[in-house]
Amino acid sequence: xxxxxxxxxxxxxxxxxxxxxxxxxxxxxxxxxxxxxxxxxxxxxxxxxxxxxxxxxxxxxxxxxxxxxxxxxxxxxxxxxxxxxxxxxxxxxxxxxxxxxxxxxxxxxxxxxxxxxxxxxxxxxxxxxxxxxxxxxxxxxxxxxxx
Amino acid sequence: xxxxxxxxxxxxxxxxxxxxxxxxxxxxxxxxxxxxxxxxxxxxxxxxxxxxxxxxxxxxxxxxxxxxxxxxxxxxxxxxxxxxxxxxxxxxxxxxxxxxxxxxxxxxxxxxxxxxxxxxxxxxxxxxxxxxxxxxxxxxxxxxxxx
DNA sequence: AAACAAACTTAGCTAAAACTAATATATTTT
DNA sequence: AAAATATATTAGTTTTAGCTAAGTTTGTTT
Numbered sequence: 130x131x132x133x134x135x136x137x138x139x140x141x142x143x144x145x146x147x148x149x150x151x152x153x154x155x156x157x158x159x160x161x162x163x164x165x166x167x168x169x170x171x172x173x174x175x176x177x178x179x180x181x182x183x184x185x186x187x188x189x190x191x192x193x194x195x196x197x198x199x200x201x202x203x204x205x206x207x208x209x210x211x212x213x214x215x216x217x218x219x220x221x222x223x224x225x226x227x228x229x230x231x232x233x234x235x236x237x238x239x240x241x242x243x244x245x246x247x248x249x250x251x252x253x254x255x256x257x258x259x260x261x262x263x264x265x266x267x268x269x270x271x272x273x274x275x276x
Numbered sequence: 277x278x279x280x281x282x283x284x285x286x287x288x289x290x291x292x293x294x295x296x297x298x299x300x301x302x303x304x305x306x307x308x309x310x311x312x313x314x315x316x317x318x319x320x321x322x323x324x325x326x327x328x329x330x331x332x333x334x335x336x337x338x339x340x341x342x343x344x345x346x347x348x349x350x351x352x353x354x355x356x357x358x359x360x361x362x363x364x365x366x367x368x369x370x371x372x373x374x375x376x377x378x379x380x381x382x383x384x385x386x387x388x389x390x391x392x393x394x395x396x397x398x399x400x401x402x403x404x405x406x407x408x409x410x411x412x413x414x415x416x417x418x419x420x421x422x423x
Numbered sequence: 424a425a426a427c428a429a430a431c432t433t434a435g436c437t438a439a440a441a442c443t444a445a446t447a448t449a450t451t452t453t
Numbered sequence: 454a455a456a457a458t459a460t461a462t463t464a465g466t467t468t469t470a471g472c473t474a475a476g477t478t479t480g481t482t483t
Binding site: 219222223224225228231232235236239240241243244247248250251253254257258261264265268269272273 | 369370371372379387395398400404405412419
């Protein structure tokens with residue numbers, strides 16, 4: 130087995146993750162749904178989808194529906210998991226909801242698996258030690274008057 | 277008034293930050309020093325430097341030395357501060373030294389000022405509550421056998 | 424001061440990822 | 454079923470940031 134699939138660009142990851150999210154219920158999604166979810170024009174989505182199809186991550190036929198291949202589904206769910214770890218973390222340290230998503234999207238494609246693991250461990254730690262968070266928020270409150 | 281300086285690309289920030297680091301002692305740096313520090317070929321550095329000069333962030337003359345303008349110095353030091361915040365944070369959550377720098381470089385250009393502020397606050401909190409860190413490392417130790 | 428080496432610049436190419444405009448296909452309405 | 458609408462694709466352009474190759478300028482040696 131070779132690595133093969135691991136060299137997705139940040140954008141490709143964005144697309145794949147979104148395809149995963151959009152098709153998790155229905156089993157499929159479409160170009161216009163994808164493109165509007167990513168705030169991108171349809172031609173951009175088409176092009177990327179064709180590349181993902183070449184990599185056998187999704188099944189795609191012209192004018193048709195987008196369906197994840199087994200590989201794509203696996204990778205997609207990993208990407209989503211990663212996304213959620215970052216997002217939880219970003220929220221916990223105090224970035225407000227309005228910006229949290231955006232910040233998450235910016236970070237998620239850049240950091241390594243190791244870093245994600247660290248963040249995940251940290252989140253679990255916080256979960257089991259909620260008093261730490263209380264302390265932190267108290268501290269934040271005292272040290273953040275007007276922004 | 278036009279857009280002014282605030283819309284630097286991630287790369288431009290990389291270059292500016294590095295110029296700042298390299299010239300903080302001597303007051304100047306050079307293309308080849310910059311390009312090798314950034315692992316980039318000299319022509320790439322030249323091109324970017326010309327753009328930064330157009331934005332009045334550095335003083336630059338062909339075949340000459342690179343010197344930060346007042347604006348550039350200010351922005352550069354902010355970028356470096358940001359870098360250090362991220363780096364400290366990354367190390368604190370447990371990313372090992374070997375990867376910390378790389379991870380920092382990947383994150384630093386993506387996140388917003390607000391997020392940086394949150395991270396900074398968190399770092400200060402940790403500083404004033406070292407016991408939290410001790411607890412966390414204990415937890416980490418228990419939940420991280422072999423990677 | 425001539426020759427050589429090092430540093431730098433220019434020109435031109437590549438790749439990713441976005442865009443618009445034009446065209447093609449599919450679906451829905453009448 | 455024809456017309457109208459919605460959805461997709463293709464082709465071609467743009468921007469950013471890298472690269473190589475070739476040519477300039479500067480500096481260092483002899």
